[in-house]
Amino acid sequence: xxxxxxNPRHKITKRGQNVTFRCDPISEHNRLYWYxxxxxxxxxxxxxFQNEAQLEKSxxxxxxxxxxxxxxxFSTLEIQRTEQGDSAMYLCASSLDGLDxxxxxxxxxxxxx
Amino acid sequence: xxxVTQLDSQVPVFEEAPVELRxxxxxxxxxxxxxxxxxxxxxxxxxxxxxxxxxxxxxxNGFEAEFNKSQTSFHLRKPSVHISDTAEYFCAVRxxxxxxxxTFGTGTRLTIIP
Numbered sequence: 741x742x743x744x745x746x747n748p749r750h751k752i753t754k755r756g757q758n759v760t761f762r763c764d765p766i767s768e769h770n771r772l773y774w775y776x777x778x779x780x781x782x783x784x785x786x787x788x789f790q791n792e793a794q795l796e797k798s799x800x801x802x803x804x805x806x807x808x809x810x811x812x813x814f815s816t817l818e819i820q821r822t823e824q825g826d827s828a829m830y831l832c833a834s835s836l837d838g839l840d841x842x843x844x845x846x847x848x849x850x851x852x853x
Numbered sequence: 854x855x856x857v858t859q860l861d862s863q864v865p866v867f868e869e870a871p872v873e874l875r876x877x878x879x880x881x882x883x884x885x886x887x888x889x890x891x892x893x894x895x896x897x898x899x900x901x902x903x904x905x906x907x908x909x910x911x912x913x914n915g916f917e918a919e920f921n922k923s924q925t926s927f928h929l930r931k932p933s934v935h936i937s938d939t940a941e942y943f944c945a946v947r948x949x950x951x952x953x954x955x956t957f958g959t960g961t962r963l964t965i966i967p
Binding site: 744771773775780781782783784785788795796798831833835838839841842843844845846847 | 857885887889894895896897898899902904943945947952953954955956957958959960
């Protein structure tokens with residue numbers, strides 16, 4: 741297995757545009773997590789899935805954010821009407837049982853101009 | 854809710870010297886504890902974790918950490934650092950039970966001086 745894969749690695753978009761990121765977890769992992777990391781900060785939890793069910797969503801996630809994991813495999817994170825404050829690194833992680841330490845992808849760096 | 858404090862934002866250390874990176878946490882419930890390392894332009898990599906049992910935990914790359922429940926601390930140590938240890942280090946906690954949300958500290962940048 742090649743680990744957790746995130747695409748694209750970088751995304752530059754104009755304010756007001758919609759963007760979508762993709763995460764492919766380790767194949768046997770049923771848990772998938774999204775985090776956001778800004779410069780000088782630790783990652784902040786956004787949401788997580790167990791299989792296709794979205795079990796928790798952070799209050800940080802405004803209505804402009806939506807995440808899906810339609811078949812319990814890959815996941816997408818969409819941001820609508822992007823704002824400059826959305827500029828950050830978006831990290832995806834997956835886990836087998838929630839206690840194995842989570843395997844993180846390399847992230848998607850979003851820049852909103 | 855949980856919170857994690859990493860008081861040292863930057864730690865410079867001479868090569869082959871020992872290092873300790875401090876982590877304190879706050880939680881109303883029992884927690885699991887983790888240390889991650891992040892190299893430039895890469896994702897986070899698990900260094901070690903404490904789930905239960907012995908309070909001294911050994912991880913990869915010669916790192917170890919000790920869980921101290923009374924002081925709510927989980928400090929990371931290495932007896933002799935190498936240039937390749939230059940990176941950002943994050944402490945994180947997760948509550949025991951159903952909630953799988955990891956709460957991270959703000960990180961400590963470890964710089965090794967040749």
